[in-house]
Amino acid sequence: MRITEKLQAHQRESDKPTFSFEYFVPKTTQGVQNLYDRMDRMYEASLPQFIDVTWNAGGGRLSQLSTDLVATAQSVLGLETCMHLTCTNMPVSQIDDALKSAYDSGCQNILALRGDPPINSTKWEAVEGGFNYAKDLIKYIRSKYGDHFDIGVAGYPERHPEEEDELLNLKYLKEKIDAGGNFIITQMFYDVDNFIEWCKKVRAYGIDVPIIPGIMPITTYNAFLRRAQWGEINIPKEFIEQLDPIKENDELVREIGTKLIVKMCKKLLQSGYVTHLHIYTMNLEKAPLLILDQLGLLPTEGEYNKAQVAMLPWRKSLNPKRKNEEVRPIFWQRRPYSYVARTSQWALDEFPNGRFGDSSSPAFGDLDLCGSSLIRQSPKRSLEIWSTPTSLDEIAKLVINYLNGRVQCLPWSDTPIDHEVDSMIKNLVQLNNKLIITINSQPQINGIRSNDPIHGWGPKDGYVYQKQYLEFLLPREKLPKLEAELKDNEMLTYFAVDSKGTLTSNHPDGSRANAVTWGIFPGREVLQPTIVEKVSFLAWKEEFYYILQEWELNFQENEKLESAHFLQHLIDDFVLVNIVDNDYVSKEDHIFALLMDL
Known part of the structure; x- marks a missing residue:
């Protein structure tokens, strides 16, 4: 304007x-x-x-x-x-x-x-x-x-x-x-x-x-x-x-x-x-x-509320090409820079109904749009803030420091942790202590007012909902047990993929999007601004493992060979998994209970 x-x-x-x-x-x-x-x-x-x-x-x-x-x-x-x-x-x-x-x-x-x-x-x-x-x-x-x-x-x-x-x-x-x-x-x-x-x-x-x-x-x-x-x-x-x-x-x-x-x-x-x-x-x-x-x-609080009208859980772009954008995959929740970069050159017909990330677009997986580096820290700075981890335990401690606010970003998370995950922090820390490395998460919400200072978004006279979401790294040898546990589970749906692209899932129709955030507001249709889907998850997989490769290369160039070997171990022997708990009404933390049993 x-x-x-x-x-x-x-x-x-x-x-x-x-x-x-x-x-x-x-x-x-x-x-x-x-x-x-x-x-x-x-x-x-x-x-x-x-x-x-x-x-x-x-x-x-x-x-x-x-x-x-x-x-x-x-x-x-x-x-x-x-x-x-x-x-x-x-x-x-x-x-x-x-x-x-x-x-x-x-x-x-x-x-x-x-x-x-x-x-x-x-x-x-x-x-x-x-x-x-x-x-x-x-x-x-x-x-x-x-x-x-x-x-x-x-x-x-x-x-x-x-x-x-x-x-x-x-x-x-x-x-x-x-x-x-x-x-x-x-x-x-x-x-x-x-x-x-x-x-x-x-x-x-x-x-x-x-x-x-x-x-x-x-x-x-x-x-x-x-x-x-x-x-x-x-x-x-x-x-x-x-x-x-x-x-x-x-x-x-x-x-x-x-x-x-x-x-x-x-x-x-x-x-x-x-x-x-x-x-x-x-x-x-x-x-x-x-x-x-x-x-x-x-x-004032009233001015904040007014500014929030028509907002989504993520701040809307002012680029006119994106004026109708109302849906994003959750995988880029903490990496908005790379997501906007990878979709910035698409034609309008490639994201119908205000949605970027349409599975028909051959451009979605193109990492060249993200620039020369996917880690938004210089090599020297990355060594200062993330040190030189050489074991799963050290990676877990790094993630725990991020969750507790002592580290402001991670290689795969550009933005600091916010209060939205406060209700999950204890369980997230416990999972990392059990060496399940958490990557991204979202708490369950069942009808909180849209003007809530932490979880609210959109016009103030509505209600917002969320399904619990967790993304994490899992050792390849533990994947069969996870698959067996989730095989006939209708409420917990998952995608799991390794660095080579081998994908497993229990989604009834893996090609369809699963809305994990939505809002109900007076006088308008239901908004579903955050989704999980197969095609965008596979594109995110490419980006995530590429980030690990960049991190490893930085260790090699700085002669931190033990850390480089460990990063290669993560790339070769761990799978990237996301789970959605579709039972957003239940008070139980089904994902946490499942993973603790692993």
Whole structure:
């Protein structure tokens, strides 16, 4: 959705101010993965109207990371995203590539900038085949995409560093708006009185688009001074008087600096010129959320409930190709990145009725869509957090640490454990202590209200249901006993598969999907957003064993040969099993009882 339309829609319903977050592109792959997690957490904590992602000029890997961040935020995380785009080192061909990537991902917002001079250069010069000014970039975007994109422009309340003349700065700003700009995001500032005076001049000059102030949190004294000096912005006397005496105490600087920023934001919001704050996060989490908390802008329970309407147990993608998606296989419950990646290129007719993962699609098992690595940790980081297990007992301890929250992810689980499994934790830990390695799980739910803070999803006036689900690794020699126990069991249905693809099951019709999550809501059909089925399980099997192979390869490359041999043992001699307890009414834990007997 376009930013201006989204802000207007909010203002029609509420007079509460809104906010957004800016993130920059990390320099390392691991930093990117960590940023995805942080963006996700910050959204859950605050519900921003949108986020934006800075542009790394010059092409190559970092520019590609910019477009990847935008596409992932929009398509996987379901966050309304604005992409920065600069003229610096950008010929038209690269601008076209960036715009197409944004368009394809469903992004409808661009912040069009001339950009700073390239690194190691003090003078800005247009690259051959590129643009000299932001207004030219804006005109080009409009010529190629019409009104698809909302286009933001930069505003300089304390004048552009390269232009001292205030009237010329206003003239240039007006030219950018006249070229097709829809809103203004300003340079950081601390002098709120000067900002308000600047807003008066902007309006008097005939510029009537939304003005969004850029808010920079204060985290350390040195960073505060460095950023102010780099932007050539004025620091009010009050800031120096309060911060300079405590400059060696980072904790106190953050505390007092936050109070100063909160006071500044309150005055902005009372000025009549500002209804939205844009926070430069510097990829940090605590400082922006603390500012919002002290401003009283974090969402109330009612606002959370409202945001939950039309949501599914997983956050819906904002990619227009996925707008009808309402069903996903449970196997990717904790790996949304790889699931969206593997299905992102499918044509609409390959997931009828809003369902991805249709068994007729030959593309479903294609691992190439997931990128070069399926483990979202760098080789070095994976050794740090998962160590070098050499036995089933050590793997079990690693999983138990994950279940207890001491480890935030596993090779096959990108996201931290949540409170949904609290009712199962004791039994899951016990199974791992018995060396049955659990991979994924879901508790039984029989008619909990849909606004329940842990298990709820969808419109608040409904009821949600779940069948208990467990996925685990089992030694191959124990599979015949499990098969015998489940052969005539109508309530416990299973699939078991080894790394070579040998499959066994007791499903009465293995080709049909088994809904394991559903919701009943007033005025609409039953929603069945999570399923178990054979074809998608076989595709997940390929991914799961590939993850183990990647993990093993990392051990080999780091000369951890004992761990590598053990991982190969898991691949060769263990089967991947899932069991669904279809008796969602019973109070008994039938799956746990069965496995403990094994």
